[in-house]
Amino acid sequence: MGIKLFGKWDLEEVEVKNLALKDKINLKPIFLPHTSGRHEHKRFGKHRVPIVERLANRLMGQPLNYGVKKSRVNSKNAGKKVRALKVVERALEIMHLKTGKNPVQVLVEAIQNAAIREETTRIIYGGVAYLHSVDVSPTRMVDLAIRYIAQGAAMKSYRSVRRLDECLAEEIIAAANYDRNKSYAIKKKEEIERIAASSR
Numbered sequence: 774m775g776i777k778l779f780g781k782w783d784l785e786e787v788e789v790k791n792l793a794l795k796d797k798i799n800l801k802p803i804f805l806p807h808t809s810g811r812h813e814h815k816r817f818g819k820h821r822v823p824i825v826e827r828l829a830n831r832l833m834g835q836p837l838n839y840g841v842k843k844s845r846v847n848s849k850n851a852g853k854k855v856r857a858l859k860v861v862e863r864a865l866e867i868m869h870l871k872t873g874k875n876p877v878q879v880l881v882e883a884i885q886n887a888a889i890r891e892e893t894t895r896i897i898y899g900g901v902a903y904l905h906s907v908d909v910s911p912t913r914m915v916d917l918a919i920r921y922i923a924q925g926a927a928m929k930s931y932r933s934v935r936r937l938d939e940c941l942a943e944e945i946i947a948a949a950n951y952d953r954n955k956s957y958a959i960k961k962k963e964e965i966e967r968i969a970a971s972s973r
Contacts, residue, residue, distance in 0.1 A: 835927035867942035883948035887958035888914035906969040925957025
């Protein structure tokens with residue numbers, strides 16, 4: 774019997790179908806996804822952080838107000854890693870009950886579906902700024918997918934009777950099913966890719 778995530782789910786049976794993201798999604802067997810920041814000061818060290826922990830880290834930095842733009846992240850969960858891990862664990866349990874599949878496999882499918890392939894960058898030429906489409910690196914694909922999944926869950930739970938873990942499970946399942954009506958991450962991906970296509 775191997776090591777299982779939270780003592781419940783086997784990570785060795787999870788498969789990454791997108792070859793570009795295979796090296797960027799860490800599925801090394803681990804019981805508790807808490808690496809205590811030991812990869813923090815190494816270049817591309819986040820590739821060695823378990824994907825479930827990266828999702829928990831992103832949940833810690835969600836802003837309090839979505840109507841107010843702020844220069845820095847003002848989060849009520851900043852630094853509360855154990856709380857974020859409990860939210861993720863409960864979300865995985867909800868996903869397992871709803872889908873009947875390994876919830877980490879559902880999370881990986883959601884990240885693959887929400888991965889942005891093309892975006893825009895500003896190029897200033899002769900004093901005029903142009904938007905130019907560029908390909909997205911695999912590392913940034915995973916970063917943006919996790920960011921928009923966490924944002925979508927936080928926005929659904931903001932001023933709502935539903936808890937964050939329920940909203941997170943709903944967002945991940947919707948992204949895994951490529952449901953553009955329910956998933957914020959899929960909507961955001963299609964919007965960015967549409968702008969990039971018009972900027973070619």
